[in-house]
Amino acid sequence: MSITKTLLGRRDLADIISTVEFNHTGELLATGDKGGRVVIFQREPESKNAPHSQGEYDVYSTFQSHEPEFDYLKSLEIEEKINKIKWLPQQNAAHSLLSTNDKTIKLWKITERDKRPEGYNLKDEEGKLKDLSTVTSLQVPVLKPMDLMVEVSPRRIFANGHTYHINSISVNSDCETYMSADDLRINLWHLAITDRSFNIVDIKPANMEDLTEVITASEFHPHHCNLFVYSSSKGSLRLCDMRAAALCDKHSKLFEEPEDPSNRSFFSEIISSVSDVKFSHSGRYMLTRDYLTVKVWDLNMEARPIETYQVHDYLRSKLCSLYENDCIFDKFECAWNGSDSVIMTGAYNNFFRMFDRNTKRDVTLEASRESSKPRAVLKPRRVCVGGKRRRDDISVDSLDFTKKILHTAWHPAENIIAIAATNNLYIFQDKVNSDMH
Amino acid sequence: MFARGLKRKCVGHEEDVEGALAGLKTVSSYSLQRQSLLDMSLVKLQLCHMLVEPNLCRSVLIANTVRQIQEEMTQDGTWRAVAPQAAGRAPLDRLVSTEILCRAAWEQEGARPAPGLGDGHTQGPVSDLCPVTSAQAPRHPQSSVWEMDGPRENRGSFHKSLDQIFETLETKNPSCMEELFSDVDSPYYDLDTVLTGMMGGARPGPCEGLEGLAPATPGPSSSCKSDLGELDHVVEILVET
Numbered sequence: 001m002s003i004t005k006t007l008l009g010r011r012d013l014a015d016i017i018s019t020v021e022f023n024h025t026g027e028l029l030a031t032g033d034k035g036g037r038v039v040i041f042q043r044e045p046e047s048k049n050a051p052h053s054q055g056e057y058d059v060y061s062t063f064q065s066h067e068p069e070f071d072y073l074k075s076l077e078i079e080e081k082i083n084k085i086k087w088l089p090q091q092n093a094a095h096s097l098l099s100t101n102d103k104t105i106k107l108w109k110i111t112e113r114d115k116r117p118e119g120y121n122l123k124d125e126e127g128k129l130k131d132l133s134t135v136t137s138l139q140v141p142v143l144k145p146m147d148l149m150v151e152v153s154p155r156r157i158f159a160n161g162h163t164y165h166i167n168s169i170s171v172n173s174d175c176e177t178y179m180s181a182d183d184l185r186i187n188l189w190h191l192a193i194t195d196r197s198f199n200i201v202d203i204k205p206a207n208m209e210d211l212t213e214v215i216t217a218s219e220f221h222p223h224h225c226n227l228f229v230y231s232s233s234k235g236s237l238r239l240c241d242m243r244a245a246a247l248c249d250k251h252s253k254l255f256e257e258p259e260d261p262s263n264r265s266f267f268s269e270i271i272s273s274v275s276d277v278k279f280s281h282s283g284r285y286m287l288t289r290d291y292l293t294v295k296v297w298d299l300n301m302e303a304r305p306i307e308t309y310q311v312h313d314y315l316r317s318k319l320c321s322l323y324e325n326d327c328i329f330d331k332f333e334c335a336w337n338g339s340d341s342v343i344m345t346g347a348y349n350n351f352f353r354m355f356d357r358n359t360k361r362d363v364t365l366e367a368s369r370e371s372s373k374p375r376a377v378l379k380p381r382r383v384c385v386g387g388k389r390r391r392d393d394i395s396v397d398s399l400d401f402t403k404k405i406l407h408t409a410w411h412p413a414e415n416i417i418a419i420a421a422t423n424n425l426y427i428f429q430d431k432v433n434s435d436m437h
Numbered sequence: 438m439f440a441r442g443l444k445r446k447c448v449g450h451e452e453d454v455e456g457a458l459a460g461l462k463t464v465s466s467y468s469l470q471r472q473s474l475l476d477m478s479l480v481k482l483q484l485c486h487m488l489v490e491p492n493l494c495r496s497v498l499i500a501n502t503v504r505q506i507q508e509e510m511t512q513d514g515t516w517r518a519v520a521p522q523a524a525g526r527a528p529l530d531r532l533v534s535t536e537i538l539c540r541a542a543w544e545q546e547g548a549r550p551a552p553g554l555g556d557g558h559t560q561g562p563v564s565d566l567c568p569v570t571s572a573q574a575p576r577h578p579q580s581s582v583w584e585m586d587g588p589r590e591n592r593g594s595f596h597k598s599l600d601q602i603f604e605t606l607e608t609k610n611p612s613c614m615e616e617l618f619s620d621v622d623s624p625y626y627d628l629d630t631v632l633t634g635m636m637g638g639a640r641p642g643p644c645e646g647l648e649g650l651a652p653a654t655p656g657p658s659s660s661c662k663s664d665l666g667e668l669d670h671v672v673e674i675l676v677e678t
Contacts, residue, residue: 183493
């Protein structure tokens with residue numbers, strides 16, 4: 001698989017990036033960070049005058065979405081870190097997105113202002129009242145162009161819906177409702193109503209001592225507004241139909257792969273915990289990420305995934321150390337490309353991996369400063385596990401586990417990817433294969 | 438804890454110098470690793486970040502791991518109550534991994550003031566999972582004894598605290614792990630309620646736990662450590678503000 005990656009943008013952001021999301025056209029890219037800020041990038045239109053600009057992404061707007069809070073009842077801080085951002089489908093000139101921290105979801109409206117009225121009769125240019133004796137004729141104010149101003153305002157605040165930490169939000173295809181999931185419950189909200197939400201999944205046991213499983217991620221089906229899926233820490237996926245009952249505790253389908261007895265260890269359960277689940281654009285498949293693999297599931301087959309890809313199987317022998325330093329609990333995300341033919345996920349050492357479902361070939365690339373020149377071709381990387389070692393190989397023991405790529409996003413239509421590497425955001429484009437194949 | 442790494446003599450009988458060595462089988466490296474993993478897991482559960490709510494998913498996964506190890510050890514027959522006086526004699530090399538873990542955690546926590554009442558943080562896994570929760574009932578007499586015993590200098594004496602963890606583990610029956618989440622989602626009580634111990638129902642308040650450190654009749658298998666932990670936390674907040 002030959003990839004030519006061109007850098008369309010690299011930004012050092014003030015804080016650790018905690019989420020990345022393209023909007024539905026790919027024109028805008030939103031990032032959330034640990035400090036509660038949202039930074040939106042906009043793709044410059046490719047212009048004939050500067051053919052080398054290649055439609056780069058530049059900062060469009062920055063705003064503080066969430067502030068740190070203190071829960072006085074529990075005497076605990078509520079982190080302002082943005083866990084997820086989801087764009088609403090655009091319905092008018094304004095853009096809207098939902099951003100959430102552990103407890104509160106907010107709906108933000110982003111509008112542009114590039115004109116302002118001039119020629120008032122009673123006010124002068126600075127807005128001061130005119131001396132009426134100087135007004136001798138009437139004029140009609142006209143709109144004149146001004147420098148583009150992007151205004152962001154919070155339109156809704158959906159608070160107090162969750163006791164536990166929110167891990168996912170997902171906008172329904174009906175464009176009216178959305179869901180938010182925490183460790184034990186999933187709530188359904190109407191975008192216009194903030195004082196009420198409906199609980200649709202509750203896996204909290206009557207006796208908390210019996211708690212052995214939590215919800216790790218959830219998403220609405222892209223086309224069927226009644227279907228959604230949620231994943232658990234035990235590696236199972238549950239597809240639920242909201243038409244079946246008000247409380248969807250009973251799943252319609254349960255997707256679970258039987259455990260491989262030969263690979264069993266004390267860490268089996270931890271590494272089977274699903275950290276992310278994403279429906280394909282077609283709606284036919286689901287993509288899940290657990291600690292060592294990404295799996296593709298067919299909605300029509302519950303027994304096992306149809307495809308399994310090893311992300312970094314060389315870590316299997318190091319699970320004890322990774323448990324000790326807590327890396328085993330890292331939650332990696334996964335992504336589909338626009339045509340559902342390639343899947344992508346992050347790994348350690350600022351590596352990210354792509355798997356072509358058709359050719360069955362895969363590649364490991366690195367998001368680093370060295371490769372961040374604008375037209376740099378990203379060189380495939382290789383991790384060697386002993387045995388013959390090629391020149392640029394990295395050995396497993398030299399991997400930097402503090403450099404983890406947890407958040408990645410793929411443009412909905414083109415081969416453009418956004419990779420969050422700690423404080424840095426990299427945006428790469430595949431120039432050779434610009435269009436989806 | 439009985440000492441690891443000691444092999445039984447090939448001679449037929451041997452005297453039990455310490456009660457704990459009776460029936461000691463040859464320790465396999467698997468057992469060692471398993472024990473080390475268990476220790477590490479318990480320390481992880483104990484060392485929750487107090488300012489921000491602990492990650493529930495991580496806690497559940499670690500607790501499940503501990504449960505698995507316990508079950509296996511129960512089946513093996515290697516899980517049994519050991520006389521308390523044998524505790525604390527585990528060779529240091531076995532604790533290396535946990536030591537590093539503890540040291541790193543304590544360095545992080547070093548900035549925080551040491552708990553005034555001492556008992557707050559050097560307890561078994563049950564209490565610290567969710568620091569501010571409703572008080573649980575009766576105390577475990579063994580635990581009470583142990584808490585009264587040891588000096589409460591600071592959290593840096595990890596030997597002591599790990600001993601206490603082992604103690605908690607050994608003197609309780611294997612079902613102690615179920616209590617891990619007993620307090621996670623209890624309704625929140627305000628300070629008055631907590632301090633005056635008006636909990637309602639059959640659960641006595643934390644003050645009773647504090648006063649009644651003398652051994653009492655064994656109640657249901659929950660620890661008074663959670664009472665003390667909470668009370669300490671509450672008082673710490675009061676003192677800091």
